[in-house]
Amino acid sequence: MATKALGPMRRKFAPWDDPAARPFIEFRNVTKRFGDFTAIDNLSLIIYEREFFALLGPSGCGKTTLMRMVAGFEEPSAGQVLLDGQDLAGIPPYRRPSNMMFQSYALFPHMSVEANIAFGLRQARMPKGEIDARVEEMLNLVKLKPFARRRPDQLSGGQRQRVALARSLAKKPKVLLLDEPLGALDKKLREETQFELTDLQQTLGLTFIIVTHDQEEAMTMADRIAVMDHGRIEQIATPAEIYEQPASRYVADFIGDINILEGRVAAADSASIRMECGGAGTTVLAAPANSVAAGQTAWFAIRPEKVSIALAPPTEAAVNCVGGEVWDIGYLGDVSIYHVRLATGATIKSTVSNHTRMIERPITWDDKVWLSWTPDAGVVLTR
Numbered sequence: 001m002a003t004k005a006l007g008p009m010r011r012k013f014a015p016w017d018d019p020a021a022r023p024f025i026e027f028r029n030v031t032k033r034f035g036d037f038t039a040i041d042n043l044s045l046i047i048y049e050r051e052f053f054a055l056l057g058p059s060g061c062g063k064t065t066l067m068r069m070v071a072g073f074e075e076p077s078a079g080q081v082l083l084d085g086q087d088l089a090g091i092p093p094y095r096r097p098s099n100m101m102f103q104s105y106a107l108f109p110h111m112s113v114e115a116n117i118a119f120g121l122r123q124a125r126m127p128k129g130e131i132d133a134r135v136e137e138m139l140n141l142v143k144l145k146p147f148a149r150r151r152p153d154q155l156s157g158g159q160r161q162r163v164a165l166a167r168s169l170a171k172k173p174k175v176l177l178l179d180e181p182l183g184a185l186d187k188k189l190r191e192e193t194q195f196e197l198t199d200l201q202q203t204l205g206l207t208f209i210i211v212t213h214d215q216e217e218a219m220t221m222a223d224r225i226a227v228m229d230h231g232r233i234e235q236i237a238t239p240a241e242i243y244e245q246p247a248s249r250y251v252a253d254f255i256g257d258i259n260i261l262e263g264r265v266a267a268a269d270s271a272s273i274r275m276e277c278g279g280a281g282t283t284v285l286a287a288p289a290n291s292v293a294a295g296q297t298a299w300f301a302i303r304p305e306k307v308s309i310a311l312a313p314p315t316e317a318a319v320n321c322v323g324g325e326v327w328d329i330g331y332l333g334d335v336s337i338y339h340v341r342l343a344t345g346a347t348i349k350s351t352v353s354n355h356t357r358m359i360e361r362p363i364t365w366d367d368k369v370w371l372s373w374t375p376d377a378g379v380v381l382t383r
Helices: 007-012 063-071 113-123 128-141 157-169 187-204 215-221 239-244 249-254
Strands: 025-034 037-047 052-056 078-083 098-101 175-179 207-212 224-229 232-237 259-268 273-277 282-286 297-302 308-310 321-331 335-342 347-353 368-372 379-381
Touching: 025 063, 037 063, 037 078, 037 232, 052 063, 052 215, 063 078, 063 098, 063 175, 063 207, 098 157, 113 128, 113 157, 128 157, 157 187, 187 215, 207 215, 215 239, 224 239, 224 249, 232 239, 232 249, 249 259, 249 297, 249 379, 259 282, 259 347, 273 297, 308 347, 321 347, 335 368
Parallel strands: 052 207, 052 224, 098 175, 175 207
Antiparallel strands: 025 037, 025 078, 224 232, 259 273, 259 297, 273 282, 297 379, 308 368, 321 335, 321 368, 335 347
């Protein structure tokens, strides 16, 4: 019998939009210092029960430190970390209702798969019958029953990852902490495992927190993403909001590929914003935005897939249109990325889906082309 799709469950899940929703994990004005270095800087954050939450950012931004404070491996220098209403200060890791899955998997090489899964249960002095039943449950959950007697060195990278996951889930924690869990897998297996982890989290009804620097990984799996930089949170939102409505140039540039045009706001009202972008040599008409006033410097951010490319100018070419020369082409199979050099020397990228199997492109190197976009295709940023 086919399993039921989890789409309806995921569509309805949005406790962050419910004023009555109770926080499950809460960081209250948390600061963490290592000597003179501030890893976390007066950070506040709420995560809800059953949420798949991603901490996303470059190396050194503080995301792993934040996760380690939930696990109990680090204590805040200031502020509070609460889990299900309980202040975690002074509670050792082994007494917290959380478990952590490390990037290296940290499996015992001399133990079988089932022994690795059972290790934490034996340490907790669970009765043997309960241990056997729980190990059986975990093996079935991660689809490793035929490999129960093998050692880690007899498994593939993906199978070792599943053993580490089963071991982390065996004690039925309230929170599973995932520290770059897919980093050792190849691209195809990583993509498959992302969806498996998402389905598993929904099925179990647990709270997952993942630390990653891989934007695609965060966008695929998370209900919400916190984009971090230098110990602070730049933006917390759903993947779609982060991608389509970034709060700053940092977020826009970190998530996906984007064109950012600097300009001066010539006019702004409730209907539209008009910007003069001298660096691109064009006038931009954009959708209205908060806190934008005439005369100020702003940036227009637009994704390459929202920029149309053609050999002839559009009929109405007064705004949101600029000519240039195809400088470079990246062929990725499903899409082609065109780098177009403008008369000002700036470059704008346009992504085109390859709907046909034509090898020869209708637009190629050195062609004179026109780029255009609709007023609601991009977003105006003020920082």
